[in-house]
Amino acid sequence: MQDAHDIVVDDDDDDRPTAPTRRAPRRPLRTSRFLLVTAAVVAAGVTLGSVTTADARPTVDGLPSPSPSVSHPTSSRTLAAPTTAPSFSEDFDTPAAAGGPFAATYADAWQPYPDGMSGKYWSGDVISAHDGVMDVAMDGTRGAAGTFGTREGAWSHVGGTFSVRARASGGDGNGAAFMLWPTSNVWSEGELDFPEGTFQGTVGAFSHAMVPGLERRANGLHTTATWRKWHTYTTVWVPGKSVEYYVDGALVFADTQYVPTTAHRYMFQIGDHGAPGNLEIDWVRVWSASEGGSQP
Secondary structure, three states: OOOOOEEEEEOEOOEEOOOOOOOOOOOOEEOOOEEEEEOOOOOOOOOEOOOOOOOOOOEOOOOOOOOOOOEOOOOOOEOOOOOOOOOEEEOOOOOEOOOOHHHHHOOOOEEEOOOOEOOOEOHHHHEEEEOOEEEEEEOOOOEEEEEEOOOOOOOOEOOEEEEEEEEEEEOOOOEEEEEEEEOOOOHHHOOEEEEEEEOOOEEEEEEEOOOOOOOOOEEEEEEEEEOOOOEEEEEEEEOOOEEEEEEOOEEEEEEOOOOOOOOEEEEEEEOOOOOOEEEEEEEEEEEEHHHOOOOO
16 A cells, blocks of 8 residues: 655646536636646556656645545455446447547537637537547647536536547647536536546546635645557546545545535546647546446
C-alpha cells in the first residue's frame, strides 16, 4: 500500500462550463485553480504515477491548503457488472462528417457548445464519426466542448454511473477534461473530473471542493494510465455519500468528502492549442441513479 501524500497541481487555462440553458451554453467562466491532490492506492494494472503535468486546463496558482480527508480504495476492488440497461448509450456507429452532418446525426446524443464560443470552441468543424468512433480532430487552433445525452435528458443527472471508452493520438500540449458539471453552473455544487489530463501525460481523477471560494481545491490523483491506449473510464456517483473512479473496471480513487447532491451534466472540453492530433471516443454509457446506476 502506498502512503498518501499531498501534491499541488497548477492549472492555467481554466474554462468552467457555465451553460445556463439546455440548448445554448454561454461563454465558460474563466478562472484559475489549483488542485490539492492526495494519492491513493491504485487497483490492479493501474498504479499511481507522480504528478508531473497539470490537468487539461493548466495555471500557476498554488495556495496553501490543509490536507483533505479522502477514502483509500483497496487494490482488489473492481466494478460490478451492470444489472440494468443504460439510460443513455451511444456507440457512434453511423458515419457522419464534420461541418453539420455529425451534429444532425447525433442530435439526441451530443449537445455541443455553439461554434465560436469564447473564440475557442468549434465543435462543428472538428468532430465527426467514422469507423465506430466519435473523432475530435485537433488542429492546434480550435477546441471542442459539449454535453453527452438527449436535448432534454442531458441536464438532470443526480447520481449514477458514467462511463466512456477513449484514447488520444498526438495533441501534445493540449488535453481534455471529461466531467460532471453542475447544471446550475454554481461551481460549489461540485465538479467531478475523470478522465482529465494533458494528452502527453497521465490520466487524473479529481473531486472539487464544494465550499464557496474554495472550489479550486480538489481531492484526486494521476494514475499511470495514459491517453495513448484505449481505456474505459467510469465514475460512480452516489449523491451525498461517495464518488468512485475506475479505469478498465479497477478502482483507482474514491472520495467521500466532496460528493455532489444536485443535478449535473456529463460533458468534455478540449483546448484550442497544442499539436495536431485526434481524440477518439468509442462509446458513452450512463446508468441513472433511479435505475441502480449509483451502485458499483
